[in-house]
Amino acid sequence: xxxxxxxxxxxxxxxxxxxxxxxxxxxxxxxxxxxxxxxxxxxxxxxxxxxxxxxxxxxxxxxxxxxxxxxxxxxxxxxxxxxxxxxxxxxxxxxxxxxxxxxxxxxxxxxxxxxxxxxxxx
Amino acid sequence: xxxxxxxxxxxxxxxxxxxxxxxxxxxxxxxxxxxxxxxxxxxxxxxxxxxxxxxxxxxxxxxxxxxxxxxxxxxxxxxxxxxxxxxxxxxxxxxxxxxxxxxxxxxxxx
Numbered sequence: 001x002x003x004x005x006x007x008x009x010x011x012x013x014x015x016x017x018x019x020x021x022x023x024x025x026x027x028x029x030x031x032x033x034x035x036x037x038x039x040x041x042x043x044x045x046x047x048x049x050x051x052x053x054x055x056x057x058x059x060x061x062x063x064x065x066x067x068x069x070x071x072x073x074x075x076x077x078x079x080x081x082x083x084x085x086x087x088x089x090x091x092x093x094x095x096x097x098x099x100x101x102x103x104x105x106x107x108x109x110x111x112x113x114x115x116x117x118x119x120x121x122x
Numbered sequence: 123x124x125x126x127x128x129x130x131x132x133x134x135x136x137x138x139x140x141x142x143x144x145x146x147x148x149x150x151x152x153x154x155x156x157x158x159x160x161x162x163x164x165x166x167x168x169x170x171x172x173x174x175x176x177x178x179x180x181x182x183x184x185x186x187x188x189x190x191x192x193x194x195x196x197x198x199x200x201x202x203x204x205x206x207x208x209x210x211x212x213x214x215x216x217x218x219x220x221x222x223x224x225x226x227x228x229x230x231x232x
Contacts, residue, residue, distance in 0.1 A: 037167075044125075045159070045167065045210050047221035061220060095166055105154035105214040107221065110178065112166040 002026040002111045004096045009116030016086050016120070022079040022096030022113060030054075030074035033099035035109055036081050038092035038118075046092070049081070050099055050107065057103060064090075086120045093117050126150065126211050126224035133230040134201045142227045144194040144211035150222055154214045156194040158187055161208045170209070171196065203231045 008020040022034070035050040049060045049070040058070055069082040079096055094116055097109035127145040134140040146152065158171035169178050171187035174194070184199045194213075198205055211224035 044226040045161075045212075045223040047212075047223065050221075059219060059221075062218070100172075101155075104219075105216065106173070107214055108155075108157045108169065108172050108212070109159075109167075110169050110172070112168065114166050 002098065004098065004111060004113035006094065006096050006113045006116040009094065009118045011119045011121065012086055013122050014087060014120055017084045018086065018118060020081040020083065020094055020116060024077045024079065029077040034072060034079045035097045035099045036070060037095045037097055037109065040092040088120050091118060091120045125222055126213065128211060128224040128227045131228045131230065133232055135232045136201055136203065138201045139197060139199045140201055140229060142196045142209055144224050146192050146213060148192060149217035150213040150215040151189065151194055152192040153216055156187065156189050157212045158196045159210045159212065161210065163207070167210065201231055205229060206231050
């Protein structure tokens with residue numbers, strides 16, 4: 001069965017960095033786009049970024065563009081999110097999700113991990 | 123990042139039908155597919171409806187989606203206590219090249 005397990009969350013000071021990882025299993029990782037979506041405490045969902053199966057196509061939300069970098073290692077069945085220049089408003093649970101539908105309007109998330117909490121505070 | 127507009131709450135008694143609206147614009151719902159996600163308390167979201175009205179394998183046929191113009195709707199028929207959750211619509215915004223979620227609707231079973 002499809003499993004997505006995030007790790008790497010924690011407490012970090014404003015301006016600091018953190019790298020999230022997502023270990024995938026139960027499907028052929030290299031065949032699928034992957035995404036990161038976040039949810040601030042008590043708030044709604046916010047899409048962060050997605051990456052194509054080969055890594056050649058990447059999109060970011062404006063709120064993280066220039067600060068966050070998504071990447072993947074198909075040999076290790078792993079997805080990553082490098083987060084730099086972190087702000088208090090980046091505090092959220094970060095979910096890794098398997099994506100379907102390719103680029104643009106047909107894109108959606110069919111399996112989600114359990115999430116990892118990132119807290120940005122001094 | 124723009125968002126899609128949903129009512130904050132909806133409720134019904136067991137067995138009733140509940141409908142949740144999702145309002146967008148010509149650059150998102152008006153020109154792209156709509157998706158719906160269910161988030162049970164304390165858990166990760168789950169895909170409920172894709173491409174406006176398609177149900178993934180394993181999702182009950184009590185859930186149905188529709189779209190008209192720049193709005194979409196999720197209907198839950200035969201409401202059950204286990205349907206108590208937050209529900210989010212979503213779509214790709216063509217003009218922003220951004221994936222936008224709805225504000226979320228909390229469904230309560232009375």
